[in-house]
Amino acid sequence: MRGDRRLFSKVSFALEPEAFLQLTGPNGSGKTSLLRIVCGLMTPESGEIRWQGAKIRSLGEEYSQSLTYIGHRNGVKEELSSLENLRIACGMAGTNITSEEAQEALAKVGLAGRENLPARFLSEGQQRRSALARLITCNTKLWLLDEVLASLDSAAVKLIESVIGEHLNKGGMAIVATHQELHISAGSFQRLELAS
Amino acid sequence: MSAPSTLSMFRWIVARDLTLAWRRRADVLSTLFFFVIVVSLFPLGIGPETQLLRQVAPGVVWVAALLASMLSLGRVFANDYQDGTLEQMLLTPQPLYLVVMGKVLAQWLMSEVPLVLIAPLIGVQFDLAPDTLLVLFVSLLIGTPILSLIGSIGAALTLGLRGGGVLISLLILPLYIPVLIFGAGAVYFSVTGLSPAANLYLLGAFLVVSLVFAPWATSAALRISLE
Numbered sequence: 486m487r488g489d490r491r492l493f494s495k496v497s498f499a500l501e502p503e504a505f506l507q508l509t510g511p512n513g514s515g516k517t518s519l520l521r522i523v524c525g526l527m528t529p530e531s532g533e534i535r536w537q538g539a540k541i542r543s544l545g546e547e548y549s550q551s552l553t554y555i556g557h558r559n560g561v562k563e564e565l566s567s568l569e570n571l572r573i574a575c576g577m578a579g580t581n582i583t584s585e586e587a588q589e590a591l592a593k594v595g596l597a598g599r600e601n602l603p604a605r606f607l608s609e610g611q612q613r614r615s616a617l618a619r620l621i622t623c624n625t626k627l628w629l630l631d632e633v634l635a636s637l638d639s640a641a642v643k644l645i646e647s648v649i650g651e652h653l654n655k656g657g658m659a660i661v662a663t664h665q666e667l668h669i670s671a672g673s674f675q676r677l678e679l680a681s
Numbered sequence: 682m683s684a685p686s687t688l689s690m691f692r693w694i695v696a697r698d699l700t701l702a703w704r705r706r707a708d709v710l711s712t713l714f715f716f717v718i719v720v721s722l723f724p725l726g727i728g729p730e731t732q733l734l735r736q737v738a739p740g741v742v743w744v745a746a747l748l749a750s751m752l753s754l755g756r757v758f759a760n761d762y763q764d765g766t767l768e769q770m771l772l773t774p775q776p777l778y779l780v781v782m783g784k785v786l787a788q789w790l791m792s793e794v795p796l797v798l799i800a801p802l803i804g805v806q807f808d809l810a811p812d813t814l815l816v817l818f819v820s821l822l823i824g825t826p827i828l829s830l831i832g833s834i835g836a837a838l839t840l841g842l843r844g845g846g847v848l849i850s851l852l853i854l855p856l857y858i859p860v861l862i863f864g865a866g867a868v869y870f871s872v873t874g875l876s877p878a879a880n881l882y883l884l885g886a887f888l889v890v891s892l893v894f895a896p897w898a899t900s901a902a903l904r905i906s907l908e
Contacts, residue, residue, distance in 0.1 A: 558768075560764065562701065573697045
């Protein structure tokens with residue numbers, strides 16, 4: 486429910502380790518809302534989300550510890566450099582990383598040499614890459630990615646595919662809302678289409 | 682995964698907000714200058730009547746402090762809300778209570794502490810005695826964290842609203858009244874030669890109560906605003 490409009494009902498899915506779920510659907514069909522409900526930012530009008538059998542409401546912070554959510558808005562501070570952004574995001578998520586580890590992750594997403602530039606000097610795509618560096622450094626099981634491919638070039642899309650593939654091989658899970666086709670070689674693939 | 686240390690995450694939040702405030706020093710300085718200028722206008726407007734100035738000083742300084750804190754409060758959550766870092770904070774594996782405490786502490790350190798430090802200096806314009814200046818300093822030191830704590834509730838409630846700045850004043854200024862009465866009261870008692878202790882103790886009690894309840898209310902307001 487958004488306002489008084491019913492976005493979707495009778496949506497049900499389960500994810501096993503190594504599973505990849507692609508959410509598709511026209512604009513305004515509720516992909517973002519569904520992802521926000523899954524990560525616990527929004528409460529559904531009815532129904533529930535369970536993590537390892539327990540309701541996420543009762544798990545609280547324990548559940549937050551096992552997920553990484555990257556939304557429409559990158560969560561990148563324009564005043565801070567990519568390096569600071571990454572280290573702070575990881576520090577707040579409970580995984581302290583050294584400056585070298587952060588630099589390595591940023592190099593992997595193609596931001597080598599720009600680590601110390603304030604993020605406002607980066608292009609849209611580069612800011613997105615800097616947000617995605619979080620996926621490499623974090624150590625969580627469930628990834629929720631909302632329109633991650635927006636404003637990324639084809640090289641970056643390939644990189645994301647390989648990062649998600651690696652994550653699935655390690656027993657992780659990912660839910661990605663996107664219109665574009667993703668070619669993930671590992672894990673099992675599911676697709677959920679939301680109608681308008 | 683190693684168990685995340687709550688204390689280290691708290692430190693990250695405070696350090697992050699202090700760094701951000703430092704990169705945007707103009708915002709912090711404008712609050713401080715607003716306070717200094719508003720307080721300085723009164724002696725100029727009233728003229729050199731020391732008796733009258735001494736009597737109005739407590740109220741003037743305290744009201745200016747309330748208004749100055751309104752200026753900086755709107756920013757506590759708004760910027761983080763816009764670029765999506767606030768939702769990331771809500772998803773960190775630690776109680777939201779601590780996130781709020783960290784952000785309020787950073788706001789107080791950057792926006793209110795300079796004001797507390799400069800208050801005795803501008804109090805001289807009102808011909809206050811050294812004892813009274815000390816009471817002014819102490820009352821602001823105890824009182825301003827209450828302003829930050831209560832104000833954070835309003836900042837969280839008005840998040841994402843248009844014209845939030847005006848609304849936050851309407852919501853929060855009435856709640857500031859007890860702090861104003863006892864804060865200015867302490868200074869006034871000292872001006873008239875009475876002991877300000879009772880007022881200061883009451884301010885201290887307010888501080889304890891708001892430390893316990895305000896972050897909790899702010900957390901609830903944030904969850905509603907971000908839904």
